Amino acid sequence: MSKLTTAGQGTTAKGITLIYAQILPVMAIVSLFPAIPKLFAAFGANPNAGFLIPAIVTAPSLCAALFSSVAGIIADRYGRRRSFIFGMALYVLAGLVPLFVNDLGLIIASRAVLGMAEAFAITISSALIGDYFGEQRHRWTAWVGISISVAGTGLIAAGGALADISWRGPFAIYLLAIPGLIMALLFIDEPKASGGSPAAARPQLPYPWKEAFLIGGVTLVTSALYYVEPLNIARVLDAKGAGSSTQIGLIQSATSIAYIGGAILYRRVHHWSIGQLLGLTGVLIGVGQLVIGLGPTWQVVSLGAVIQQVGGGFVIPALMAWGQAILPLEQRGRGMGIWATAFFSGTFACGGLVAVTTSLTGGLIPAMTALGILTLVFAFLARLIPAGNRSTSTVNA
16 A cells, blocks of 8 residues: 555645535434424324334435445545535435425435435545545544534524424525535545555555454444433433423533533544543443433433533544544545444444343333443443554545
């Protein structure tokens, strides 16, 4: 594998464009949360509405998990730039379909296509961060975590305001993807080796399956353990008497600010090994889960959520930078495709993990405690994770 030179002109513009792409999966999900009651009001007469309407929200993540590895293979074979632009354009088109159709089946189909577009956008943007920024990748992966948290809060608020207008309203948010497509056309170029040849044109190396599946396995477990709190904290707060849905939403938004603190803290300790980083992450998430499970009041539960979110701020930047570091340029697309598949799959696995633990422990709150202990075990074992063969590759932009 040849050594590559550092990114040059347009570095900041490239970074902002790639962070913009990382926000798209958040846009696909959280902006529709407030619209779910309106969607039931509009399509509730459908005999399968109980399954189909939630699928409007979940279909993109499922399809992103299924197609991320395919997107990575295509990007490595046919080029990062054209594959990335294809994904961004497809996202815009698929995202806006529900503004113009009334058929529930067509809406769900468009959401499935949106998930395919997400697979291209997030997989290739993850690979390009490693391609362009090399040893400076940690700065940009940290900004990914910060931006996702800030955008998620804003998109929920915007989705709620637009849902008050119509069930279609939140789908207008996908107009915000158009600037991302324009930036991709203007600023994203094909990463090149120091000899000047595009990455996709270079001879194929034996694929590092060991490193790729190590990344995928660790990411799947970490993602599943992290999402226990975001997907269930509202129910715990409700059980502890936190008040109305609006108040619970405000509490959850306030505690999620700590996620930004975790992402900022990651920038200070990014030089730690992946085992040390995930060990610290596991301790923070595990302790937070224990406080949530054992807290006698909603105020104490909220404190646990803050601790958990600090740990959560490490998850995406640490895992993404690790994967980028140990995969060579020529195969980084496929490797980050496996990473994205594992991360999205962890979201789905989390639901089953919580359901099984709830059944075994007799309730959601004791399940939160048990999963906190499980996360602390993971934190202990994380120090055994090998760092892998670090790549020092960057690109000549």
